[in-house]
Amino acid sequence: MAIAVGLAGALLLVAAATAGVVSSAFGGGGGGGCVGAVHPDADAAHETRATTAGTPSRVCAEVSVGGWTRPVVGEAGSGFRTGDRPGHDGVDIMAARGTVVRAASGGVVVRVRCNVGGDSWEPTGGPMPCDSDGYPGLGGCGWYAEIRHPGDVVTRYCHLIRQPTVTVGEPVTAGQPIGHVGSSGNSSGPHLHYEAHEGYPATEDNAVDPIPFMRRKGVSL
Numbered sequence: 001m002a003i004a005v006g007l008a009g010a011l012l013l014v015a016a017a018t019a020g021v022v023s024s025a026f027g028g029g030g031g032g033g034c035v036g037a038v039h040p041d042a043d044a045a046h047e048t049r050a051t052t053a054g055t056p057s058r059v060c061a062e063v064s065v066g067g068w069t070r071p072v073v074g075e076a077g078s079g080f081r082t083g084d085r086p087g088h089d090g091v092d093i094m095a096a097r098g099t100v101v102r103a104a105s106g107g108v109v110v111r112v113r114c115n116v117g118g119d120s121w122e123p124t125g126g127p128m129p130c131d132s133d134g135y136p137g138l139g140g141c142g143w144y145a146e147i148r149h150p151g152d153v154v155t156r157y158c159h160l161i162r163q164p165t166v167t168v169g170e171p172v173t174a175g176q177p178i179g180h181v182g183s184s185g186n187s188s189g190p191h192l193h194y195e196a197h198e199g200y201p202a203t204e205d206n207a208v209d210p211i212p213f214m215r216r217k218g219v220s221l
C-alpha cells in the first residue's frame with residue numbers, strides 16, 4: 001500500500017504536467033487541490049489509515065497509473081442502464097451529504113449548470129432551484145459539472161449540494177475537489193450520479209458504463 005500511495009503521488013505530478021496545468025491556477029479555490037497535500041515520501045501508511053477512518057475532505061485520493069481516481073468514496077448503488085432504469089446513463093455512488101467530490105482525472109471543466117425539471121440555468125451567483133433537495137421524478141442532474149479529459153472523454157458529476165466549486169474553463173487535476181455530494185435534481189437522497197462519456201460533447205449516445213470504464217483506467221468504483 002505504501003508503494004501504491006507513493007506511486008500515486010508521483011503520478012499526480014505526471015498528470016498535471018500532461019494536462020499543462022499550472023499548480024497556482026487552483027491554489028485559491030477554497031479547500032485547495034489535492035496535489036498540495038500529497039506527501040509521497042512520508043507517512044504514506046498513516047495517510048491510508050486516515051482515509052479509512054473518515055475526514056475525506058482532508059485526505060488525498062489515490063490516483064491510478066493511468067491518472068484516474070474515484071470521484072467519491074462510497075458504495076456503488078443503482079447501475080448503468082439497468083432493466084429497471086434503462087435511461088440511467090451513469091452509476092450512483094452512495095455517500096453522505098457534503099462528502100467531497102473529486103475530478104476523476106485531469107482535464108478542463110466544460111460545464112457547470114443547474115438542471116431540474118427539464119430546465120437548465122447557468123450559475124447566477126444568487127439562490128437557484130438546485131440549492132435545495134430534489135425528489136424522484138423531478139428530473140434533472142441538479143447542480144452538476146462536466147470535465148473534458150484528453151482524448152475527448154467527458155465525466156459528469158450530478159446532484160451536488162450547491163454550485164460546484166470550479167468554473168467553466170478551469171483546469172483540474174485528478175483528485176482535485178470540485179464540489180460536494182447532495183441531492184439536488186432527480187434524486188431520492190444524497191449520492192453522486194457519475195457518468196463517463198467517450199466523446200465530446202457528452203451525449204446519451206456516447207455514455208458508457210462507468211464501472212468497466214473506470215476499471216480500464218485502473219480504478220475500482
Ligand SMILES: [Zn+2]
Pocket residue numbers: 078088090091092192193194
Ligand atoms: Zn443516477
